[in-house]
Amino acid sequence: MDPLPSLPTSTGATPPTAGPEPGPVAAPPVAGLITRALRRLVQVRFDRRAVVAVAISALFVGIAWAGTGYRYQPFIDGPATISGKVPTGDGELKPLAARLDRRFRELTARLKTTAPRGVYIVIDQTQNRLYLKRDDDTLLEARCSAGSGMVLKETGGKKREWVFDSPRGRFEVLAMWRNPVWAKPDWAFIEEGQPIPINPADRLESGSLGEYALYFGNGFMIHGTLYERLLGRAVSHGCVRVGRDDLRKVWANARLGTRIYIY
Amino acid sequence: MTNHRAFMRTCLAMIVAGAAGLAVTTCAKGQATPSPSEIRPQVARLQRINSVLQRQIELAGGKQFYLVLDSGASDITLMLSGAELQRYPVLGLQVGQPRVSWVRRRDPRPWQDVVWSHGELDPPRQIDRLVIEAAPPGKDTAEPEAPPVPSTPEELYPVPSRYHVRFDEGRSIEVRPLEADAQAGRLARLRAWWSAKWHDVVAAVFGTDRDAVRLRIVLNPKDAASLYRSLPPAVHLVILAQGRPPAPGGTPRPSPARTPTEGKD
Numbered sequence: 360m361d362p363l364p365s366l367p368t369s370t371g372a373t374p375p376t377a378g379p380e381p382g383p384v385a386a387p388p389v390a391g392l393i394t395r396a397l398r399r400l401v402q403v404r405f406d407r408r409a410v411v412a413v414a415i416s417a418l419f420v421g422i423a424w425a426g427t428g429y430r431y432q433p434f435i436d437g438p439a440t441i442s443g444k445v446p447t448g449d450g451e452l453k454p455l456a457a458r459l460d461r462r463f464r465e466l467t468a469r470l471k472t473t474a475p476r477g478v479y480i481v482i483d484q485t486q487n488r489l490y491l492k493r494d495d496d497t498l499l500e501a502r503c504s505a506g507s508g509m510v511l512k513e514t515g516g517k518k519r520e521w522v523f524d525s526p527r528g529r530f531e532v533l534a535m536w537r538n539p540v541w542a543k544p545d546w547a548f549i550e551e552g553q554p555i556p557i558n559p560a561d562r563l564e565s566g567s568l569g570e571y572a573l574y575f576g577n578g579f580m581i582h583g584t585l586y587e588r589l590l591g592r593a594v595s596h597g598c599v600r601v602g603r604d605d606l607r608k609v610w611a612n613a614r615l616g617t618r619i620y621i622y
Numbered sequence: 623m624t625n626h627r628a629f630m631r632t633c634l635a636m637i638v639a640g641a642a643g644l645a646v647t648t649c650a651k652g653q654a655t656p657s658p659s660e661i662r663p664q665v666a667r668l669q670r671i672n673s674v675l676q677r678q679i680e681l682a683g684g685k686q687f688y689l690v691l692d693s694g695a696s697d698i699t700l701m702l703s704g705a706e707l708q709r710y711p712v713l714g715l716q717v718g719q720p721r722v723s724w725v726r727r728r729d730p731r732p733w734q735d736v737v738w739s740h741g742e743l744d745p746p747r748q749i750d751r752l753v754i755e756a757a758p759p760g761k762d763t764a765e766p767e768a769p770p771v772p773s774t775p776e777e778l779y780p781v782p783s784r785y786h787v788r789f790d791e792g793r794s795i796e797v798r799p800l801e802a803d804a805q806a807g808r809l810a811r812l813r814a815w816w817s818a819k820w821h822d823v824v825a826a827v828f829g830t831d832r833d834a835v836r837l838r839i840v841l842n843p844k845d846a847a848s849l850y851r852s853l854p855p856a857v858h859l860v861i862l863a864q865g866r867p868p869a870p871g872g873t874p875r876p877s878p879a880r881t882p883t884e885g886k887d
């Protein structure tokens with residue numbers, strides 16, 4: 360006698376049959392997987408022509424890649440060719456050569472006059488180095504502190520903003536002060552969280568700028584510092600701070616009008 | 623008879639002396655007056671040197687920073703208003719031009735006797751500005767915290783394994799600090815080369831006017847790092863013509879500030 364067919368359930372799913380409890384499926388070992396993949400790869404029949412075509416294409420692409428980029432050659436000073444009207448005769452060439460030679464000497468002399476003579480100061484504000492130079496000689500290389508690049512924002516009041524950068528360019532010593540007294544600007548009080556004084560005399564502070572100050576315009580100076588341990592780092596508000604001994608050498612050599620180059 | 627012989631001897635001596643004199647003057651003339659074929663290149667060279675000198679004078683009269691590359695003296699100098707700010711010895715100098723699949727793409731524009739303008743670092747130096755917001759002073763406000771001690775330039779500006787100074791009209795200077803670094807490991811060099819190769823491939827294929835002419839300058843690592851950290855913005859460059867007397871500003875010599883043997887900083 361045939362068993363009756365089981366009626367489908369309302370969901371269409373067959374009722375679960377009794378069996379072992381389903382557990383975690385054991386992952387096949389990696390080595391097994393690799394060997395299985397290799398077997399399959401061996402079974403794949405490659406078209407020999409396709410393989411050759413791919414190999415040749417890859418070779419061409421490789422050659423093209425190797426030949427793409429920049430070709431470098433030793434620098435050779437370019438060939439000089441006469442510009443303008445080309446003189447032909449000996450009679451025209453000789454005077455032209457003489458004129459050009461005179462012009463060359465004239466230009467060389469003019470170029471020499473552009474170079475600073477005597478003592479001048481060079482400041483590398485990124486490396487925080489100050490060089491005191493005379494003509495082509497370096498008299499002094501000193502660590503200094505240039506502008507920190509910090510930004511100070513005033514949250515209340517006029518909501519002003521200051522960027523503490525040292526300027527770049529060519530300057531001249533406009534004033535020289537022994538034992539300078541600092542007339543503190545507004546930002547110095549704001550930075551310290553102090554009220555800005557109404558009386559100008561309350562702004563004066565002595566000792567903080569060291570023994571000497573060389574003023575080169577727009578509020579910027581080369582001066583001493585109380586924080587010599589920070590020399591070599593950019594910590595100033597834009598002025599150039601120098602150690603005591605180095606500042607003495609700068610002071611001894613500099614004069615009013617001494618050029619300062621900051622980069 | 624003896625008189626006749628003496629007269630003949632005298633005449634002969636005079637003829638010999640005259641011939642010798644004539645020969646000497648001819649030789650001297652030949653040395654002093656060069657032929658037009660000799661004058662022509664001299665004239666061309668002088669014209670070129672004068673034009674470069676003229677450009678140098680113009681740059682020295684301006685307010686812009688500029689680099690002077692002297693291939694003869696093997697150095698590159700950062701200058702402002704005629705003043706030498708920093709001189710870097712050049713250990714190697716090459717000219718690079720793009721090529722695609724071995725086919726060179728020459729830039730027809732002249733680049734040797736012109737001023738390269740508005741040079742900017744690539745990648746640029748990142749200036750990480752600290753912003754301090756100061757509260758208005760009040761009775762209850764606490765003492766503001768002291769700002770942190772800033773980093774050293776070496777900590778602030780890490781130097782990439784390769785950098786460019788890109789000028790207008792597709793001209794650039796390329797510096798690879800690792801190239802002359804004896805302490806750089808093989809792996810670091812290989813990585814730098816691989817990265818540079820891919821960048822060059824991309825630049826040659828897609829960069830139409832960005833890198834038409836490239837001067838590759840080999841500096842010692844310390845100088846390469848110093849140039850990267852110190853180069854001002856919008857710098858110009860002039861390449862000196864060779865065959866000229868030493869540039870004003872003294873005889874070429876390594877900068878006293880940074881010579882390869884010194885270990886300051």
